[in-house]
Amino acid sequence: MSENKQKILLLEDDQELAEQITEILSSYDVTCSEAEEKFLQEASNPKYKLILMDFDLKERDGLMIFRELRKKLPLNKVIMFSSSNSIPLAVQATKLGVLDFLRKPFDSEILVNSVGKAIETHEVFDLDFSGLSDTEWLEGVSPVISELLEKIKKLAIDTNDLVIYGEKGISREVIAKILHRHGRNSDRRFSKIDIASFDKNLSEAHFFLTLKELLSFSEEEGIENKNNFPGTIFLSGVDSIPEAFCLSVAHFIKEKKSPVRIILSVCNKERFSGFETLELPPLRLRREDIPIIALSYLIKHAPRIKYISPQVISFLMYYDFPGNYDELRDLIQSASVCFPGAEVLNFKSLPLDVFSFNNVLRNKVFSLKKYNLSEIRSFFEKEFIDVIMWKVNHDPHKASRFLDVPHSVFSERIKTLGLSE
Template sequence: MTTETPSQQAKILIVDDDPSLLRLLTIRLSAAGYLVESAANAKIALGILQNYQPQLVISDLRMEGMDGMALFEQIRSQQPNLPVVIMTAHGTIPDAINATKLGVFSFLTKPFESQELLDTVQQAIKLQPASHDALEKDNWRSNIISRSTVMESLLQQAKQVAMSDFSLLIHSQSGTGKELLAKAIHLASNRKDKPFTAINCAAVPEQLLESELFGHSKGAFTGAQKDHQGLFQATDGGTLFLDEIGDMPASFQVKLLRVLQEKEVRPVGSTQSIKVDVRVISATHKNLQHAIKNNTFREDLYYRLNVVELELPPLAERREDIPLLVQHFLENAVKDSNNRVKSFSQEAMELLISADWPGNIRQLQNVVEQSIALSSENLISATLVKNALRDKTTQFPSFAQARDHFERDYLAKLLKITAGNVSQAARIAQRNRTEFYKLLNKHHLVAESYRES
């Protein structure tokens, strides 16, 4: 999906060692349609710059370690045409004036109004048009609406493994778009001209699952009045997506394992096996390693399915995508129902960006559609969004969600206590460094941002 205005296509990097201000600015600019990345200090910002390639940097002047002017000098030496806006307090206005003489685009004096921020950003963006080439999506990923760095990293991994025939396992919470990712991988593969078929293993009764996947012969059971081709045969040459594989009955798992090993299926009631050439992508929201320990999932099947594992992030970890997703759902609602074109107020958009979203993208779509349905005005208010969110964000979290929240909070507290010393934090957690780094990566925590200068 593409957007319509240059402002919505622009990338902005915000640098500030005040977490509350960093979050507030991110929400304000994201609500205005910008793609925003943040950094807790100048050193982290320099590390982000090369891959992120923003059209504008907004930095605080006074920061511990490298200050805003030192950061500006580094940016100017690397990307002389990249505009930089400096934020200052009242007492540092003379420094800010001097900064503009040195080449800083502008400065904002704290506290500043939202409109002043947006006006300054819009003026700065005009200096450097957004790179349409960098933002234009390939056809294979055109249905995935995202500009977040965490999703970009995942999609690069997906494209890399798409050309192989290895089995893939997608792990994520419910409602994150696992089937969309599987379809994108199919379209990026050599099998793109062959069928893509999806089945939810949790939605099909156990007694029908074998017939649905492997097919059956006429007379195999009561009601089998003719031969039925299963999904493996129907998908020959293509990609079969097995969603919620963790809910597959234990008794059926051994049958699926045999098909994956032998690359052939035997329809129910038949004595003949049929060769099939199918790439399998599976997905689950469950922890399959725990299921293996509890003897509810076969270990040999797990390793057959999980040659490569992709972790699809929850919506709360890709908040910069929320304005894009909201716009997409708005456009679809107008197209499907011939409603008047509507939009969310800035306050409503900020609520959407900052909500918890335990139900992820599926929940976001529901909230957007409910707000549209109940709105009598073209501009959807924050009150409508609050009402739509109220019953959905107060639900008791699932065990997996509660565990993830605990892990992230626990790791963040450890890093804060140890001032970002990973070795010390790993010892306190009684984990080795390698495992501890994997946990940090899982929850997108950067140890460096907790280190004292």
């Protein structure tokens, strides 16, 4: 039955007190460690949902050991207790990161309530993107991105294997790296396996051999340099493998005993039912974030361009971006390469096609509350010609040649539409 109980690690060198705590917390699976060295080694096991520490230890006080624990495992949740009634000690402990500081002898109800609350509490921390590339798309103020970042925080301190899914053009690998950086295995290295890169004839056997070798490294006891061994394995290229191979991968991961976390990158989550999932939102669901993301890409990839024109911002806000964040980044990179001396990002700088214009104009029309067919036609034509004029530096002769209409006809039409030549 203990397999179904939530696991707690207790540091206590008083056997009688350890037995008392274990009895009070009988609804949990409590593992007691008397020695500091063994405790610090055991604490790195992600199976423990909470750590209990006695301050009044014989060799070193619990706060000194907690400081050492915090350096190695900053996300572990800890409750400390002491026979001392020192308020400054309790304040110091909580400032260092102890969730609760209890006084001995215990009130059973207080201990049970404190443990229950601590296990249900998620650690409050800021996600660290430093040193990671392609994180600009995680900026923004929309409810969608706020919800995603909060979910990433919750999943980071979890240990379950995970399926990250979303449309093309969204970096799943950077999310996996963020989860690893803030996870229980952050003291070990992040490993990536591209299943699609394996030889087609021997792909399945070769893949499982590689995966088993990585998982076996993690099971070695007493390793000194943990960063040489995998803590998280990121599997990409999963969508390209046959269905039977995919089912074998899913079964293997479900049956593995290793504490190494496996994160799969897929477009279709249906092939991995039963796994915990994280959906990455497409850019079109975060339109209010587009100016912020675009500016971040501009600063990184086109620092000589001072700003983005209002017309382009409006265009981007209505565009659906089938290629998502990668498409927005590539648009800005292309503008920087094609027009290296430009200080303003305008329509002339963007490599846009007719499909893009149609998509934007359709979305603009649908955003109108009232319209008729004649108004839609005039609106579409006016917007399209306006963009063409931007692309040709407002030269009507070039525009008419581009549209393959006589200049006199084009000139008359733009006057009818109220556009300046």
